[in-house]
Amino acid sequence: MEPVADRELQAKLYLEKHQIMELLSQLTSFLLFARPKKPREYVISLLERLRVAKATHVAFPYFMDNSNIVSMFEMMDTAGRGCISFVQYKEALKNLGLCAADEVLNDDGHVITLDTFRDEVNKRMEKMWSMF
């Protein structure tokens, strides 16, 4: 029998390789947001869409669509100037689960506009879903 520590390490590597925890977290978020009467069928449908999307590289089931991104931006941009500060941008990405708490983002001195924000969110979402 292999030593226990070995198998535990193997299991951890497996989880990281297939990004299982992130996938489960996203599935649960979808589920709690939509609150369908038949949760199993709903999760099955999500997984099937994901499977199809992986095969054909098309239309990942995004959690936040464009209107949500715009509203979130407007919530942060209270003065209506059309841009948000870097700190707000980083907090928003953290809240969406799109960047790790200690990730260092480049603050290149320019303020973040709606377009930059939207592009960054979309880019990160796509990267995350393509890893599943």
Add this chain to the structure above:
Amino acid sequence: MDATTAPHHIPPEMPQYGEDYHIFEMMQNMLEQLLIHQPEDPISFMITHLRRNNDNVPKVVILGPPASGKTTIAMWLCKHLNSNLITKESLLEREFSRLSLEAKNYYQVYKKIPNSILVGLVQERLNEDDCLRKGWILDGIPERREQALMIQTLGLAPKHVIVLNAPDTVLIERNVGKRIDPVTGEIYHTTFDWPPEPEIQNRLIQPEGISEIETAKKLLEYHRHIIRILPSYPKILKTISSDQPCVDVFYQALTYVQSGHRCNAPFTPKVLLCGPLGSGKKLQATLLAQKYGLVNISCGQLLKEAMAAKSSFGELIQPFFEKRMTVPDNIITKVLADRMEQQDCIQKGWVLHGFPRDLDQARMLNSMGYNPNRVFFLSVPLDSILERLTLRRTDPVTGERFHLMYKPPPTIEVQARLLQNPKDSEEYIKLQTDLFYRNSGDLEQYYDRAIIVNGDQDPYTVFEYIESGIINPLPRKVT
């Protein structure tokens, strides 16, 4: 603070949904299966697992010495839960299995099966379709610690392990009377379990190996091995004494198998305590609120607070209190709703007592959307209630409260001046208790998953019962 730095308020529908549909358990089971099998294509694996929907099938192991009634209990459980029974004999008799043939040949020569082959057979059987769909009950396997460990490393873990227990002398005596029906395979006994139909009686045969000496030998071997198997199943083990009638053993086993284990799912307790006057609701509510940080909502207290605060509700309630009439339901529900929709109630959970008192109030509580997820009925006989309440006294000088039996006053002069609250008079208590019992039948029917606790014990014992009722998942009903 702007939208990104303000604390998150998760809308209460989300945790409620998660609780009702057991989302956490579903995800946890899926993760377990993923880790055990580690498939290359996790998405297809997850889809198959979800479609199968077998999170709640029984996975039981029954162990016990010879003549303890293992096989009988296992067969009855199987029939009741509609599951698959797996014994060593059934594994050896399997068709289309190379392993099974090998095992049979080995057994014929050496009279026992090597651990690895037995475990291999178990693995083959448990991965078959009907076991995956309907669950399994293992009778007498594992016999050795090595087998138990091997089965576990293959990822086949039981959810419940039952060990039957009885003194050796009883077992030896019992085994002498054992008889088997060769047609159905059911086990009967000459004294305890004699079949009523004469055709069955005529065809019963005596199995081999039931003499006293042989049983004693088998018992020795059993004791040697069981002591090493038990530590492998620390949290899921239950020992049942089989030195009692068969049906009692079966009932205990069935209730155990149908109860879930404590799980890590996030859970906001919403507890309802029901019981007649003097059953200890207020005390238990205070203890619960203190230990778990729940909000203690006492209906009477809320009304008095509203009056004291002279709020708009307070003015409505005052005339009723002055005339000593019960406050009408719609006012009470408004006051309650006011309290329960505040953030601390939603976040921390609550303990409610003093309401509802009858079926209409219960329905109103439900329609407001505040359904409790644990309901307890504290049952106390009338004599105990009278003892608890009629002996209460208050000292008018210091305001301290005493009880003539449980907390007597320290000196004679204090005792001389003690007064009794008119609400603690015998007639008043009897009236209130009657009122409660008239409505309690309806309430018990409405809250069908309520837990009935014996309130006639010291408060900390009752508290422990209530705690275990809250922490463990609600047991499924035994039909």
